[in-house]
Amino acid sequence: MNLLVVGATGTLGRQVVRRALDEGHQVRCFVRSLQKGAFLKEWGAELIQGDICEAETIPPALVGINAVIDAATSRATGSLSIKQVDWDGKVSLIQAAVAAKVERFVFFSILDSHKFPDVPLMDIKRCTELFLAESGLNYTILQPCGFMQGLIMQYAIPVLEKQAVWITGETAPIAYMDTQDIAKFAVRALDVPETVNQTFPLVGTRTWGADEIISLCERLSNKEAKISRVPLKVLRVMRGIGRFFQWSWNISDRLAFAEVLATGKPLNAPMEKVYQVFGLDPKDTTTLEPYMAEYFTRIMKKLKEIDYEKEKAKKKKKTPFKSSQR
Structure with missing residues (x-):
């Protein structure tokens, strides 16, 4: 199948590309930067430059x-707003797919978006679901709720x-859920007729609270975490302040996700x-x-290797000076 992956350089998108290539699909990646997407080309994908915000x-x-x-x-630190990317851009993409008579369209939303x-971001995802369902395309909507990969920056690295x-x-x-497993479902949907015009949750084998993840990181690293708890009311104040400055709108909108938690x-x-x-x-699904x-x-x-190299470098510097005899 000739497949276009949008958002191919992202945490999830790159796994979709990898999985699709492994399963024999011809993959084209829609990227804003050819240089940033160079690794996808090395994998065997075709690159085409563009931006969904430029219809x-x-x-x-x-x-x-x-x-x-x-x-x-959209990215929290990006220059484009959630509305520009996740609504305006998606509307343009869906309309272009209709015009091109695309046979299948797989969209990643968020679990329980209709409740918030x-x-x-949750509201826009829900609106996009409705727009896609009414577009006439043969669609599949997948609703993950969190990526394991995001826990590395959020918990593992700060603990280390x-x-x-x-x-x-x-x-x-x-x-x-691991993005590799999410990608597996996305690519599989293309070959399963029962997924057409259907919506599916995509979640891991069990739920994990923040304190449980921190305890896990402490045990695996043998280090004690420094935990800072931010009251929800403080995040609400920060979000309100962020709305005053255009450059921080995305960050402010992301802070609103605290309302979900x-x-x-x-x-x-x-x-x-x-399944x-x-x-x-389900036995093949990665657990946390x-x-x-x-x-x-x-x-x-890796840290042990770095420490070893540092110690070896120190020993070289401490080599005794041998004075010449007269």
Whole structure:
């Protein structure tokens, strides 16, 4: 199948590309920077430059394409707003896909987005779901709730570097999933007729609270975490201040996600029927503990190698000076 992956250089998008190539699809990647996407070309994908926020660049990318997997989203530190990328850009992409008579369209939303109309990203994801469903395209909507990869920056690295781990005072446990497993479902959807015009949750094998993840990191690293708890009311004040400055709108909108965590209700969903429809085995799904254990094993080994090289360099510097005899 000739497949276009949008958001191909992102944490999830690159895994979609890798999986699709491994399964024999012809993959074209829609990227803003050819240089940033060079590694995708090395894998065997075709690159085409463009931006969903520049509608005129989309149609050329869809020429000869049978299916689209859309993994693009705005960045908190990006210059474009959530509305520009996750709504305006997605509308342009979906309309261009309709015009190009694309046969399948896979879209990544967020679990329970319909429950949080006051959280900008959640509300826009829900609106995009509705727009896609009404577009006439044969669609599949996938709803993950958290990536395991994000836990490295949020928890693992601060613990290793003895920096503060920032968490909210109130937090809901989340069923994180490895992006490699999410990509597996996305690519599999292209070959399963039962996924057409359907919406599926994509969640991990169990939920994890922030304190549980911190304890896991402490055990695996043999280091004690420095925990800083931020009350929800403080985040609300920060969000309000952020709305005064255009450059911080994205950060402000992302802070609104704390409202989701503040409910205390687990972000989780039943997956038995999902595995059945996709024909995948839940035993093959990565679980959080071995995922984090693998990371810490690799990083601790690397740190030991660095310490060894430093010690070796010090010994060389301490070589006694041999004075010449007269």
